Amino acid sequence: MDGLFYGSILYLVASGLTLIFGVANILNLAHGAFYMLGAYVAAILIKLMIGTPYTVIAFPLAAVIVGLTGIAIERGFIKWIYEKDYTYQLLLTFGLSLVLSDAVRITFGTEPMYVTKLYAHAGAIDVLGNPYPVYNLIVIGLAFLIGCLLWLMMSKTRVGKVIRACALDREMSEGIGINTSRVFALAFFIGTALAGISGALVVPQSAAMLGIDADALIQSFIVIVIGGVGSMKGALIGSLIIGLIRAFGIALFPEIELAIAYLVMAIVLLVRPQGLFGREYRAA
Amino acid sequence: MRVMSEEAKISRRKFIAGTVAATIAGIVVGAGGTYAAFAGARAPEKTVTTTVTKTVTTTVTAASPTITPTGAIPSGPIKLGVITIFTGPGAMLFDPGFKALEIEVEKINAQGGILGRKIELVVKDSGGKPDVCVDHFKRLVTEEKVDYITVGATSAEACAIAPVVEESNVLTIIQEGTATKLFEEVDTSPKYVFRIANYDALDAISHAIAIHQAWPDAKKFAVIGADYVWGHDEWNIITTVLKKLVPDMEIVAEAWPPLFSTDYSAHISKVLAAKPDVVELCLWGGDLVTCIKQGTGYGLFKQCRVSSVTGGEYVWGVGMECPDGILCSTRYYFLYPPWDRWHINKEFNEEFHRRYPDVHGGYPGFNCNSAYTVIHALKLAIEKAYTMTGRWPETEEIIATMENLMIPTPGGYRYFRKEDHQMLGYAISGFTKVSAEYGFAILDPVWAVPPEEMAPPPGKKWKEWVESW
Amino acid sequence: MKAKIGWTTNRLHSFAGITISLVALFCIPLLGSSYYDFLFSLALIYSMWALGYNFLLGYTGLLSFGHGAFFGLGAYTVAILVTKFSFKPFLPVIGIAVLATAFLGAVIGYLCVRYTEVYFALLTLAFSMFFYALVFKLYYWTGGSDGIGIRPPDLFGLRFSAIEYPAHYYYITLAFFLISVYIGWRIVNSPFGKALQAIRDNPLKAEAIGIPVRRYKWYAFIISTAYSGLAGALYAPLFGHVVPDLFHFLFAGEVLFATLLGGYTIFLGPIVGGIVFTVAKRYITAVTIYWPLVLGALLVAVTLFFPQGIVGTTYSLLRRKIGIKGGE
């Protein structure tokens, strides 16, 4: 149960990261910063709306705002380096992550932002004789729902097909008249919005604070590597695995819980670099 | 051992009585004039723009300085180097402290500065990184030629910088940097290094005593602690002390989340499964807030008693939902000594609240008290040394004066111990109780442990001392 | 300019360039500021680090996020030897640190070089974070998050301290720096160095002309980790304190930045990049509290507008203006 909640949040962050990688072939090192931005924006919005029935809107709104920032960043910077060497892509997003997270600090200050009421008002229910927070259940449900929606969108709709076509072969898709540039922007919107909403969902039970970006980024790296870089299904399984490793690690071998996750990541990369659900890895 | 533990079991009432005496003494001295000068409220000034090098130059020439200088005083401002943390997660701890420092510097400058010299702050951000901190220190000493330095530092930074300080002969006052090993191992006979905040061992020892006093029947203890040196050290000291006080105590569970985690559910579950009497939350900042929030969801506070070694000001973040009855300790508490009995504290809080109603819950935290103490300790020491030398005192003379100097701070009287340059102050403990007036949980009742009760004697390591009880 | 020996027309230029930069480097302590001695010692250390790093990035085309770990390993080896074992002779301490790092580099590298591009980057990241977690946890040996404070080791009985006699330390660093540059230059211009460049340009072709690609990548990895270890080993006494942050992949980002800033396609690039990066970073952090923003923006600007880095861009300009020939 504990692992499930952590895994849900992780799934949302990681699926955004993996979507962007799958479509645009960019490993977005600024993803953690978008997650942090989502947390801060949500904290502000919830504070403004708290007590009104509109509070619920704060979450999707935060996601949209982060997504729009994502598009702006993509159009402004990342767009120019799709054709370039992967070195530049990593460096650019690395630089962007520094800029973004510092911009968050300058805009929102160094104090953590707390949101009260929401988490406590959701209350707790009894699970096997132990109380379990309802809010966690809501988040798990929501992550599941978003996961389903993503899957539906990717497999059933025209947009999804276009996105998948782009992911498979960029030049070919251009050849058959798809505006890949627009598709990439869309991928960035969805991807960063996913980071944004996961940041937002963390706020009521935690806080929007500086420093959560690096952790989110590296955890989702582990997830997508285990699941397979670029695979949405992989992100789901990967986050579940990490959630479980963490829950059991804390209970059974707390001393090396952190190291275990990295070790699993390294082993998966060594044994099966394409991840559990990734596309075939080509050793160039 | 028996003797000390008898002494250690001081009743809550005795603590309060002790502090009342101290505060009354404080008021007498305080009324003596040092602080009368800024009794009148001033209109809040605009924050100095946080740019490159912050130069605080307030041109208001207000009330006359306390001492009129007659001897040789260098012209030009005093350059005080400030290395503190504005970026990264550590910023939440030190940014409010810097604001408090700015307020006090403005105030002192408005009164004509120290012996007529204005104070100019040369500010650097270390981001909590020891290498950057050391780098800034060297630059401040050799390039920018500052007179004195204060460092708002993490433990790692303090340990990294102390040896450098001792070799560069510049008076340096460390605000927090509360690693126990700083004066126990790294810098055993400090000359130029002073430290303001009660260090970790004092926090932990006083907190352990408070836990035992509050819940003498508790035998089974568990911890959720931040997984870095500080968390492990605190818990180690707390349990060592508790073992002395409750010989048949046992540690039933330990959970160590990394710093800045956002999810504590697995840790809380693990600890609850062990059915402890008391759960210690060795966390600070947003971590503590998050853990308390999630603990509520998991029924942590219904199933066992909870304490936190740093609690005090961080429970503000939980707002009105904070459970009552968490035993919190802290190095300085904004309501203690009570405002009606210790007007420095009232002044300090009101000024801070007026200027920064949104920063850090609107009231100063322990680092703000440290920052206040830095500048006033410097001022008092320089002025006192001046009365003896008749000229601007050398650094060594200031240091000699500062050792054993009694300094009135918002948190009551504090003094530097001559032997290890560690300032000793009251440790505050109390139970949380939500307050509609403030909009968050305050400590009520709140009491203080005087340093004599919890500080190892100079030159003695905490472990030897506690073992000798 | 050193890189262009071989073209007789440019011999003079190269000779002048080398002489000027050597004289400049020797003269830094004459500025009389112990801060500059310190700063440039650090700059040279970063230079060495970047130079070694470039064996992978520039010459073999592999981007590693794990070189912080090797830097940290060098630094921690020195710190642990000096504090825990009281083993203080300077040169052996540095030597052991380099060997230890190269050994670990050989093990990690053996596992990593089978992969390319993003997978290689991610794998090195995973290993470096694994070591980060270990260093964080092995409190007894590493001091956990507080790190280890070290007193500087001895050199030929000469006690030096990074604070009191920074000029000594500067010259020691400079000596190591010059040796590293010389060795690096020899390697780059050797058949092996060319083979690495062939691997970077076209691994398929390299294999087709009989170069054992994976083994050579592995060698390059080991060389670059040895350089990282040396840089780390020299870093520890300079600061007198080491912390686990050195192992973090964000720290490895600094060497990546430095290498790119100088220009990774040219031998001289990372050397200049290391110096410029260090001085610029220290300057920026000293003058503004918005330094992450400024540094990030700088990185973005370099990536977008000067992908060839300082040296690369200068070369292109020179080539266009006065017709200096030759690349690499």
Place this chain on the structure above:
Amino acid sequence: MLSGVIRPTHGKIYFMNKDITGLSPHKIVKMGVTRGFQLLCICSNLTTLDNVRIAILSHMGRIGRVFSPIDRDREAYEKALETLKTFGLDKKRNLLARDLPHGDKKLLDVAMAFALEPKLILLDEPTSGVSTSEKGKIMGTIEKVIREKGITALIVEHDMDVVFSYSDRILVMHEGRLIADGKPEEIKSDKKIESILLGVG
């Protein structure tokens, strides 16, 4: 598959009576099998000279020298120059390979294969992407060198003009099967093959 880049799923490969199945590419090169590529395959950021020189050094077993400057190896230099001369590239030896015209790049690719002094050379469409006028020049150069040195060359080619004008023996493959094996004249006159060739192109 022959050169070892792709491992065969089944079957065995023999070269000069030795089983080379599954050997790594650089070992196969040591045995005297080299290849040129269909798509351009040169090291574009090295000079033309260095491209050939590393191939020569690799063949001489000196590529692993870590510490001696490449310029000091006169022998390798002379050999490289000689190879470049053979292919008419010696004038352009200090240009970066990426700055060469396309035809020269193809030649350089083949030159690198030759520098290894192979017994068998595999060339995959050596003239792909080259204008018709240049094709003759490239093939002419290649043929001249092969015949001079007595190297066996296995060339895969779709361009029938090229195939018929330069080959000694032609193997025709269709849909993965070998359908004919013979001298150019025999193949040319075979009606069945002609229909397939015309049909398939």
